[in-house]
Amino acid sequence: MRYISTRGGIEPLAFQDAVMMGLARDGGLLLPQTLPTVGNQVVQRWQQLHYQALAREVLSLFIDDIPETDLEDLIDRSYASFAHPQVTPITQQGDLYILELFHGPTLAFKDVALQLLGNLFEYVLARRGGFMNILGATSGDTGSAAIAGVRGKANINIFILHPHGRTSPVQALQMTTVLDPNVFNIAVRGTFDDAQGIVKAIFNDLDFRDQYQLGAINSINWARVLAQVVYYVFAYCKLSRLGMKSVDFSVPTGNFGDIFAGYIARRLLPPGCIHRLILATNANDILTRFVTSGDYSCSQVQATFSPSMDIQVASNFERYLYYFLNEDGAAVRRSMESFVASGRLDLTADRQRIGQDFSSRSVSEEETIATIRDFYSEHHYLLDPHTAVGVKAGLELRDPGRPVVCLATAHPAKFGEAVSLAIGNEPPLPPALAELQKRESRCVILDAQQDTIKEYVAANALH
Numbered sequence: 181m182r183y184i185s186t187r188g189g190i191e192p193l194a195f196q197d198a199v200m201m202g203l204a205r206d207g208g209l210l211l212p213q214t215l216p217t218v219g220n221q222v223v224q225r226w227q228q229l230h231y232q233a234l235a236r237e238v239l240s241l242f243i244d245d246i247p248e249t250d251l252e253d254l255i256d257r258s259y260a261s262f263a264h265p266q267v268t269p270i271t272q273q274g275d276l277y278i279l280e281l282f283h284g285p286t287l288a289f290k291d292v293a294l295q296l297l298g299n300l301f302e303y304v305l306a307r308r309g310g311f312m313n314i315l316g317a318t319s320g321d322t323g324s325a326a327i328a329g330v331r332g333k334a335n336i337n338i339f340i341l342h343p344h345g346r347t348s349p350v351q352a353l354q355m356t357t358v359l360d361p362n363v364f365n366i367a368v369r370g371t372f373d374d375a376q377g378i379v380k381a382i383f384n385d386l387d388f389r390d391q392y393q394l395g396a397i398n399s400i401n402w403a404r405v406l407a408q409v410v411y412y413v414f415a416y417c418k419l420s421r422l423g424m425k426s427v428d429f430s431v432p433t434g435n436f437g438d439i440f441a442g443y444i445a446r447r448l449l450p451p452g453c454i455h456r457l458i459l460a461t462n463a464n465d466i467l468t469r470f471v472t473s474g475d476y477s478c479s480q481v482q483a484t485f486s487p488s489m490d491i492q493v494a495s496n497f498e499r500y501l502y503y504f505l506n507e508d509g510a511a512v513r514r515s516m517e518s519f520v521a522s523g524r525l526d527l528t529a530d531r532q533r534i535g536q537d538f539s540s541r542s543v544s545e546e547e548t549i550a551t552i553r554d555f556y557s558e559h560h561y562l563l564d565p566h567t568a569v570g571v572k573a574g575l576e577l578r579d580p581g582r583p584v585v586c587l588a589t590a591h592p593a594k595f596g597e598a599v600s601l602a603i604g605n606e607p608p609l610p611p612a613l614a615e616l617q618k619r620e621s622r623c624v625i626l627d628a629q630q631d632t633i634k635e636y637v638a639a640n641a642l643h
């Protein structure tokens with residue numbers, strides 16, 4: 181399997197090179213040259229597998245430059261840190277299925293990919309030699325999961341930008357209380373979009389990128405998306421084993437990474453297995469406007485109870501656009517350049533095609549809190565506010581008779597304030613979070629300026 185850029189400007193790459201490159205050097209995003217598909221017989225075999233074994237099968241369809249036994253070892257070590265034996269278990273609550281993705285070390289779905297990515301970086305560096313400086317942006321969860329994936333690893337430094345004061349207090353502490361010498365937290369005076377824009381701009385400075393051997397942990401890195409494909413397939417296999425042959429997934433969405441993994445899973449499995457992807461947004465509804473009207477236009481970002489989804493410019497949208505524009509790299513480049521210039525893409529004429537892949541709903545702040553409250557009183561099951569956005573959209577947009585799997589993307593204890601508003605008290609903190617407030621923390625606060633961030637990275641980078 182080789183990897184190409186959405187903008188058509190690079191020679192095809194092997195998987196390990198794609199992982200190390202992160203953002204394609206022509207400014208696009210990396211994708212497999214062809215998308216693998218499997219038939220019903222394979223699905224029947226996969227229905228019998230536990231998570232790690234299924235991960236091996238799915239990943240091997242996309243990776244051919246890591247020997248099988250090494251891949252197996254990487255996967256086993258990555259998921260040994262999960263608290264649940266099934267890694268991503270499904271529970272049934274009423275007539276919804278909840279896919280719990282928060283049993284990893286930092287209690288959010290990001291651990292599923294970032295435990296693996298940290299081990300992949302270490303694996304490649306051990307074989308090729310050298311060092312890397314990871315540069316990433318987070319609205320809250322990617323940062324702590326990435327730090328947990330690489331803290332203390334040799335020849336890797338990690339620089340994580342988060343929007344100052346805009347994550348939940350627990351999310352900030354999960355990052356800033358990690359004092360390993362290879363970890364650098366930067367709170368930027370700005371929004372997540374500012375931080376993500378700076379990270380991408382720095383990656384596009386190829387001299388700086390090469391000098392410091394920058395590595396990406398955001399979902400611009402294909403390995404992030406790939407690892408997330410596995411849990412869609414896992415969930416589908418579990419439900420289809422119980423006789424459910426066609427299911428929908430409802431996905432709380434910000435950067436379009438998680439739902440794009442669902443899109444790849446949908447194309448991997450036989451037609452109809454994943455019927456539709458329900459794209460759930462909070463008040464930052466650019467993606468809902470895109471799905472419902474074809475209008476992809478930026479507006480001002482708003483702070484919400486689901487802060488990790490307070491995003492306007494969704495990184496992985498470009499990957500979907502690549503398929504939407506019939507894999508025409510030049511057309512993607514033109515569209516993205518026009519989007520950067522005008523803040524808008526007009527796909528209103530193609531609205532119906534978009535509707536074949538996704539349905540979408542934006543969920544208000546009041547609805548988010550009411551969903552946490554109602555779900556708790558009906559099922560005694562506590563949703564975090566991001567999951568609540570997905571559950572509300574799933575309940576509203578489901579088809580009669582078709583099962584809906586809602587992705588539970590974070591543990592509710594990470595967002596105590598929203599939960600407390602909904603049910604009157606904060607959830608008990610799991611052991612991983614209980615001690616955080618007492619710990620020493622370390623973080624610099626910097627302006628959201630590319631040069632300021634570059635200077636800080638250069639002063640602290642491995643070289």
Ligand SMILES: Cc1ncc(COP(=O)(O)O)c(C=O)c1O
Binds near residue numbers: 435
């Ligand atoms: C808890 C939580 N839910 C949902 C999302 C949205 O996921 P994505 O950005 O992949 O769309 C995020 C952030 O990415 C998150 O941290």
Ligand SMILES: N[C@@H](CCOP(=O)(O)O)C(=O)O
Binds near residue numbers: 322397434488
């Ligand atoms: N919600 C994310 C934003 C970054 O998204 P990513 O999936 O591209 O890393 C976060 O928690 O940081």
